[in-house]
Amino acid sequence: TLCETLLMVQAFMADVIFPNKHEDEQYKYTDDSHLLISETYVGVSVEIFESDVFRSDIPCRFKIVPETVEYLIDNIDRTLQQSIEIEEKLSIDLIENFSK
Structure with missing residues (x-):
């Protein structure tokens, strides 16, 4: 979720070690066998904001x-x-x- 993402960014910036998020099922599929990427609706502005978190706030080389x-x-x-x-x-x- 966005809240988890923001918390992970803050933890990263503060050099706090945090565990990987536990997921019961790694992949889920639709009834017609297509990979289900997300089960929840994410608004466009949230998606853009979330992308900026990963692109700008966490340095990655x-x-x-x-x-x-x-x-x-x-x-x-x-x-x-x-x-x-x-x-x-x-x-x-x-x-x-x-x-x-």
Whole structure:
């Protein structure tokens, strides 16, 4: 929620260690098997504000290594399979359109 997000930002700015948010189910799906991203309505102004929290208030430095991106693209089947089976602990057989 937005309140949790704001609290995490304040904790981060104060160098307070905070645990990851516990989630019972990692993913939920709609009746027609589409991934459900959010079960609650978020207004446009809240969504924009929430985005600004992550973009502006928490400094984040990262570097994209082009060779790594190219490797992942060249090995997309293997990359997706690892993400699905190892990271998400799902069977690849559950993905109806994996071959596409």
